[in-house]
Amino acid sequence: MREKRIFIKTFGCQMNEYDSERMLALVGEEYVPCEVPEEADLILVNTCSVRRKAEEKVYSFVGRFKSLKAKRPEVVIGVTGCVAQQEGERIVKRLPHVDLVLGPQNIYRLPEALEKIRRGRGPVVLTELKKDFKPPLIPATYDGARPVKAQVTIMQGCDNFCSYCVVPYVRGREVSRPPEDILREIECLVQQGVREVTLLGQNVNSYGQKEKGYPTFAELLRMVAQIKGLWRIRFTTSHPKDLSEDLMRTIAEEEKVCEHLHLPVQSGSSRVLARMNRGYTREEYLARVARLRELVPGIALTTDLIVGFPGETESDFQETLTLLEEVRFDEIFSFKYSDRPLARARKFEDKVPEEVKAARLWKVHEVQARITQEIRESYIGRKAEVLVEGPSETRPEVLTGRTRTNHVVNFTAPKELELKGALVYVLIKEAGKHSLRGEFLEILKGPGGGPDED
Numbered sequence: 001m002r003e004k005r006i007f008i009k010t011f012g013c014q015m016n017e018y019d020s021e022r023m024l025a026l027v028g029e030e031y032v033p034c035e036v037p038e039e040a041d042l043i044l045v046n047t048c049s050v051r052r053k054a055e056e057k058v059y060s061f062v063g064r065f066k067s068l069k070a071k072r073p074e075v076v077i078g079v080t081g082c083v084a085q086q087e088g089e090r091i092v093k094r095l096p097h098v099d100l101v102l103g104p105q106n107i108y109r110l111p112e113a114l115e116k117i118r119r120g121r122g123p124v125v126l127t128e129l130k131k132d133f134k135p136p137l138i139p140a141t142y143d144g145a146r147p148v149k150a151q152v153t154i155m156q157g158c159d160n161f162c163s164y165c166v167v168p169y170v171r172g173r174e175v176s177r178p179p180e181d182i183l184r185e186i187e188c189l190v191q192q193g194v195r196e197v198t199l200l201g202q203n204v205n206s207y208g209q210k211e212k213g214y215p216t217f218a219e220l221l222r223m224v225a226q227i228k229g230l231w232r233i234r235f236t237t238s239h240p241k242d243l244s245e246d247l248m249r250t251i252a253e254e255e256k257v258c259e260h261l262h263l264p265v266q267s268g269s270s271r272v273l274a275r276m277n278r279g280y281t282r283e284e285y286l287a288r289v290a291r292l293r294e295l296v297p298g299i300a301l302t303t304d305l306i307v308g309f310p311g312e313t314e315s316d317f318q319e320t321l322t323l324l325e326e327v328r329f330d331e332i333f334s335f336k337y338s339d340r341p342l343a344r345a346r347k348f349e350d351k352v353p354e355e356v357k358a359a360r361l362w363k364v365h366e367v368q369a370r371i372t373q374e375i376r377e378s379y380i381g382r383k384a385e386v387l388v389e390g391p392s393e394t395r396p397e398v399l400t401g402r403t404r405t406n407h408v409v410n411f412t413a414p415k416e417l418e419l420k421g422a423l424v425y426v427l428i429k430e431a432g433k434h435s436l437r438g439e440f441l442e443i444l445k446g447p448g449g450g451p452d453e454d
């Protein structure tokens with residue numbers, strides 16, 4: 001019987017969520033998850049260093065556990081992820097109550113680190129980055145929770161060195177997982193009831209390119225689509241420079257691949273894009289979007305955007321606004337530029353004043369809020385295919401799920417129907433600020449259909 005408890009706090013992206021799931025699985029025979037750190041025997045803070053002041057936030061968050069450690073010295077406290085990689089030994093120097101520090105490539109060594117600590121050989125700091133690193137196959141265990149959707153990392157690290165980004169320095173160079181490991185992991189998830197997977201990587205479009213005999217990303221998608229019982233496939237993130245015709249055709253042709261693409265543009269100005277080292281121009285980005293929409297009519301697009309990159313002029317910024325109007329993304333994730341340790345752009349001298357960045361971000365939000373609302377309203381009166389994830393967290397009397405185009409739908413349905421895990425049609429009746437609202441129409445598949453049902 002598992003007697004110990006683990007609390008994990010995850011910051012940042014889906015890759016970090018995936019890593020947290022792996023760490024839970026790695027210690028799953030000994031530890032059971034708990035909701036509050038005060039009840040835990042092992043506290044892990046899985047960190048992200050992409051946003052501004054990330055390190056300071058981590059130091060302050062983990063600093064709070066000092067009194068807990070003083071009261072219960074046997075509690076093991078660990079910092080993992082990108083800030084752990086970036087800060088290394090500095091963390092245990094500044095926070096002596098921390099027992100372990102694991103960079104993203106080293107989270108798989110958690111059991112070994114815990115064993116050392118048990119033998120009094122802590123604190124343990126593991127931040128080695130290997131070029132030939134291959135993440136081992138560790139299927140998640142969901143403790144009977146039976147999630148409807150799951151994430152699967154298909155590659156780690158990045159070779160692109162965008163000038164604002166810290167990822168290649170903290171997650172290492174790009175490595176792809178063997179296709180057979182990916183397929184095995186997804187099959188195992190499907191057996192646990194998962195119907196939708198999101199394939200994760202910093203740049204999934206370049207999957208397999210560095211390894212001999214590996215499939216391309218488009219080929220991998222086709223292989224995943226063969227898995228019986230899997231209904232939907234998503235993936236993120238796609239680098240625009242590597243978005244191939246073959247991949248676009250695969251999205252168009254493979255029924256299980258959802259019509260949604262997250263394609264980070266970062267800026268609408270070719271001049272700024274060059275300084276960001278993004279590897280494409282505004283025109284090339286727009287040409288790819290046009291081709292994609294030709295092949296996959298109705299595809300939803302989302303993006304990431306940075307405003308106030310060093311040297312961004314008012315006219316560069318206007319180009320970003322016109323790009324938003326031209327592409328009409330379903331949603332964007334926009335941020336003010338901030339210097340990141342190790343990234344090249346921190347040395348660029350022509351920094352944009354904070355108040356200008358704030359005003360530009362506000363303008364971007366204003367423009368995009370209108371576009372997003374217009375797109376949401378276009379769903380009213382339409383029948384949408386929704387994969388039901390379960391009751392809404394905020395309104396348990398309402399069910400929630402997503403359309404193929406990744407819009408959240410909250411809807412009502414007859415109480416006697418067990419719809420979690422089912423693929424249903426919903427009639428969209430309203431477009432709210434954050435979601436669509438509708439009424440259940442009919443069941444398309446499951447639940448109760450076994451993994452063989454396709």
Ligand code: SF4
Nearest residue numbers: 158160161162165167
């Ligand atoms: S593609 Fe650029 S932004 Fe994305 S992880 Fe790699 S370096 Fe960072």
